[in-house]
Amino acid sequence: MQLGFTPAEERFRSEAAGWLEAQLSGPFRDLRGESTFSAHLERRLEWERALGAARYGCIGWPAAYGGRDATLAEQVIFAEEYARAGAPWRIGHMGVELAGPTILAFGTDAQKARFLPPIARGEEFWCQGYSEPNAGSDLANVRTRAVLSGQGAQRRWVIDGQKIWTSLAQFADWCFMLVRTEEGSRGHKGLSYLLVPMRQPGVTVRPIRQMTGEAEFNETYFTGAVTDADHVVGAPGDGWRIAMGTLAFERGVSTLGQQMGFRNELDAIIAAARANGMVGDPLIRQRLAHAHIGLKLMRYSALRMLSSAQAGRLSNEAYTYKIFWASWRKKLGELAVDVLGPAAEVAAPTYEWELLPRLFLGSRADTIYGGTNQIQRNIIAERALGLPKEPRGS
């Protein structure tokens, strides 16, 4: 157990820090500190391509696919420097953190060669097609169907159904989807994991306006949409296992990147509390301390997860990480508006929000998406603590 870095790792740090500083004080200075999900879309896509060109897009991947074969320590260092430099939130994260690692772990050589390099170069963007109107917490209830049709080189999957909560679908090039490929199958059997191009006539994207007033999510309709027969990851029918693998990747290095956004939010709250004197209130101080502690614990837990993942283990804190950060951030949102007082409740004329009120509203989703807190507690209780499973309805 040791926290320090080697001289070679420190050299990598200064190299990465130098590059980030040059970019964010030069051609990308307008993106420094950008913490929104998808504002300034074109510039954000350019930033992803710049990261790719410098081979900083996916440093943990094999060099053959555009990565650097970076060690765990180097990935941690890059995440730290990325945060320190105030680099923007990664709009390519669906490909970088979810689709890419899944294809790397479960894909064929041909799939790796086709899909990984464009992600690493920041040229192709992805969205996630899991949830459906009737498959939310009960994800295995997916009903979107895909059937193979055609002969020989014309053989393709034809997809019909509806996905929902597809973030970033409006500009994604590809979607990784969970679909039902065995007629009459139920539950997690008979599902397949398909890679489907988004820019085709059979795909329609409709934004959903959220309680924040913004529209980050979408409903995505597939009506006779097609993809190549070999764009299935794992065997047909093995989709559930692959999809669960993707969920495990959500707990990877990306958590360190996510924490940088949280840090910015907490810093903004502290600045507001200093400015209006709330920093002297003993109750607010206790909550500020709780917030700081929670953020540090996320960092330590992420380092633990990464260390054990590198040794090939899924450790217990990996089960608890999601509920921990989501619950923490919801409290952070409440702290933000308590510090600001009534001023927090005044919107811009178009019902747009500053960082902190946006945090308050936006964080209500954190304990819902990616598995609600209630589903997380079932998973922790059953898988990590070994308590009896929930009885299932028929």
Add this chain to the structure above:
Amino acid sequence: MQFEHTEEQLMIRSAARELLESYDSARLRAAIGAPGGYEAALWQQMGGELGWCGLALPERYGGAGLGWIELCLLQEELGRRLVASPFFASAVLGAALVMECATEAQRQELLSPLARGQMRFGCAITGPGGHPAPQGVDAEITSAGASLRLSGVADFVIHGDTADVLLVLAREGGGLSLVSIPAGTSGVHVIPHVMMDLTRPMSRIEFQDVTLGADARLGAPGAAALPLERALDLARIALAAEAVGAAERVLEMTGDYLKQRVQFGRPLGSFQALKHRMADLMTEVEAAKSAAWYAACAAQERPEECAEAAAIAKSYCCDAFYSCAAGSVQLHGGIGFTWEHDAHLYFKRARASATLLGSPVWQRERLLRVLGLGAAATPAF
């Protein structure tokens, strides 16, 4: 960067766990009732043949030359079984005070017997008001010719009644000094308390014109305040480790019970209301482990982060332990409220550990000061 215990460290843990496997409820209760409130044979074994007391001491004092990470692993294992032992008072808090405050010759004199398991320290650093040191220190040193005179009261001295040497924090001039006093010195009156936590006995100690040689003072006159802070942080980090071990164990006990106890024709653990509470407790325990392990690393490698890491670990781990112990009483139902069941022993240790060396609320206020966020009124405890 590797934030996982090494093979060697895990071997220390498993050896300790194996040794303490037989430290069951009956043995713990026997220890509580024994003179001094601990099992003498186990203390001799830990300090003597196993070398636990010297594990984190430098080799020049006869120690094993390992560090706080290894010491904290022992603390976790001792916490799991709520072992009633002078280990924390002597090998953690006492050793840290001597290491940080004393001169080289004094360290040699006090730590060498500790490394052999032949030294029990009583750390009289808290005043009668019970405020976290150095607030509210009552004892005072005055010069009397070539010698020193000590008067005043210290309280909440862990294992003060069985200590071989008392380490007493006292005001001197405008500063603070630490003095070492052999047990039985004339003018020292030790009054053992009956404590809520049965596993960590404490005493009130009154000093009435105790005459000491100038060499009783550890380090320079009035200069103990700064090294004291570092020693307290090391002790807080080790206490956090102990709390994590105890929290994890009491949660395991509760989980076992919920799997086995049947009501309404189902194991209790199949009810979502109870599963969800267990899941929340496990979430706290896992975060607490991260806090304690990081703090142990900081103690060893990053002195500049030690104060922050100690405040985080002490507050979070003690809160988590309390949640788990309180949850254990509730989830066991009626049996959890009995004297016969061990749940109350964990619950009481959790409360006592939270109070010791500054409560979670106190630690969080201190954390903000360490981070440069100004100050509000100091919490009393």
